[in-house]
Amino acid sequence: MENPFKYGGVVRGPHFADREDELAELEREMLNLSRVFLVSPRRYGKTCLLFNLMDRLKKRGVATAYLDLNAHPTLKSFAGALTVETSRALETNTDRLIKILSGFQRLRPKVSVAPDGFLSVGAEVLSPEADPLSALLEGLNHAERFAAKKKRRLVVVIDEFSDMAKYDGEVLEKALRSEVQKHQQIGYVMSGSEESVILSMVREQSRAFYKLGRIMELGPIRRDIYSDFVMGWLKRGGYRADLRDLDGIFTLGQDVPQNIQRLCYTMWEVARESKHVTLEVIDKLTEVIVRQDSPHYELLWQMATPAQRSLLMALSSEHTLSPFSREFMLKYSIGPPSSIKASLESLMKKSILYRSSDGAYHFADGFMPYWIGYLRRERPVS
Numbered sequence: 001m002e003n004p005f006k007y008g009g010v011v012r013g014p015h016f017a018d019r020e021d022e023l024a025e026l027e028r029e030m031l032n033l034s035r036v037f038l039v040s041p042r043r044y045g046k047t048c049l050l051f052n053l054m055d056r057l058k059k060r061g062v063a064t065a066y067l068d069l070n071a072h073p074t075l076k077s078f079a080g081a082l083t084v085e086t087s088r089a090l091e092t093n094t095d096r097l098i099k100i101l102s103g104f105q106r107l108r109p110k111v112s113v114a115p116d117g118f119l120s121v122g123a124e125v126l127s128p129e130a131d132p133l134s135a136l137l138e139g140l141n142h143a144e145r146f147a148a149k150k151k152r153r154l155v156v157v158i159d160e161f162s163d164m165a166k167y168d169g170e171v172l173e174k175a176l177r178s179e180v181q182k183h184q185q186i187g188y189v190m191s192g193s194e195e196s197v198i199l200s201m202v203r204e205q206s207r208a209f210y211k212l213g214r215i216m217e218l219g220p221i222r223r224d225i226y227s228d229f230v231m232g233w234l235k236r237g238g239y240r241a242d243l244r245d246l247d248g249i250f251t252l253g254q255d256v257p258q259n260i261q262r263l264c265y266t267m268w269e270v271a272r273e274s275k276h277v278t279l280e281v282i283d284k285l286t287e288v289i290v291r292q293d294s295p296h297y298e299l300l301w302q303m304a305t306p307a308q309r310s311l312l313m314a315l316s317s318e319h320t321l322s323p324f325s326r327e328f329m330l331k332y333s334i335g336p337p338s339s340i341k342a343s344l345e346s347l348m349k350k351s352i353l354y355r356s357s358d359g360a361y362h363f364a365d366g367f368m369p370y371w372i373g374y375l376r377r378e379r380p381v382s
């Protein structure tokens with residue numbers, strides 16, 4: 001049997017664990033065409049949740065369009081994609097879609113033919129006559145009218161929404177708000193992991209998205225429910241395991257779904273022969289994973305300065321809200337604060353560390369602290 005625990009990429013259907021309450025709630029909100037801001041730390045499963053939501057909504061006859069701001073470095077490219085995706089959600093016939101896109105003032109349809117003859121339709125913003133903001137508003141306005149004409153509900157999902165700031169914000173945010181507010185046929189989910197950025201966008205009175213929609217914070221998956229999911233697959237694969245032992249996996253993975261999936265995937269492989277998940281198997285998992293990923297960690301390590309390495313070592317031993325405290329500095333022989341600050345900033349820029357909304361510093365890759373732990377034991381001083 002194929003390994004049922006998928007990690008990285010979008011996980012759907014029977015491979016997607018739980019999130020029943022969140023899915024039901026989001027489904028209700030979207031059937032009511034509300035506006036929801038979905039936030040969580042990284043790798044908690046927002047993107048997966050959104051794809052599963054769209055699968056459900058499609059079954060209920062709701063049209064859906066998904067946009068990932070990460071994929072669009074410029075507003076121009078986002079405006080084009082938004083127009084195409086919303087039009088495509090409501091019109092599946094390629095000829096008619098091209099006709100629709102030809103009707104825009106600020107866009108030109110772009111049709112490409114793949115070697116297998118498959119037609120793909122895109123659009124680009126005409127330049128220099130059209131500014132991308134007007135193109136975006138034209139696209140959104142069209143989506144609303146088109147959905148009304150088709151008598152369909154439309155849900156627009158904008159992932160990595162906190163990236164909006166890169167488009168040179170304020171004018172865009174205000175214009176977007178006033179357009180979105182007028183819509184009666186479209187529900188919106190805006191999702192992102194830069195919690196502080198999104199929360200300040202929505203909660204600060206001076207900002208354009210102030211109270212534009214409700215905030216939904218995605219937490220970890222409940223351990224009892226997730227263990228049942230894991231146990232169910234193990235049984236189907238003919239594995240023996242004790243439900244209580246599985247708890248160790250959630251501790252090792254700090255309840256981050258991506259880590260849990262990786263641990264379970266590895267567990268399945270390690271016990272493929274014996275078909276028996278024991279505590280020994282579980283204890284071995286992080287070592288197997290960091291061994292697999294060690295070329296990647298080595299590279300990061302080589303690029304880090306001595307001060308950054310010392311800080312990473314300290315943070316891998318202890319989670320702290322205050323890396324600048326005297327106690328922490330003394331305990332790990334790091335400092336002065338100016339050097340810690342510079343190291344933190346650089347490591348966050350390189351996406352090795354990130355800061356959660358409670359102010360704590362975390363490793364973006366939850367297994368890196370284990371690798372540093374093994375490193376410390378093998379090469380005590382670096």
Ligand SMILES: Nc1ncnc2c1ncn2[C@@H]1O[C@H](COP(=O)(O)OP(=O)(O)OP(=O)(O)O)[C@@H](O)[C@H]1O
Nearest residue numbers: 007008009017042043044045046047048193257258
């Ligand atoms: N409910 C789930 N069931 C199974 N796997 C999940 C679930 N949620 C998340 N995952 C796992 O976590 C990985 C990351 O999920 P996803 O990309 O959806 O997170 P995210 O919150 O969008 O992360 P980011 O903030 O980095 O965009 C997935 O590839 C999958 O392996």
Ligand SMILES: [Mg+2]
Nearest residue numbers: 046047048159
């Ligand atoms: Mg995501």
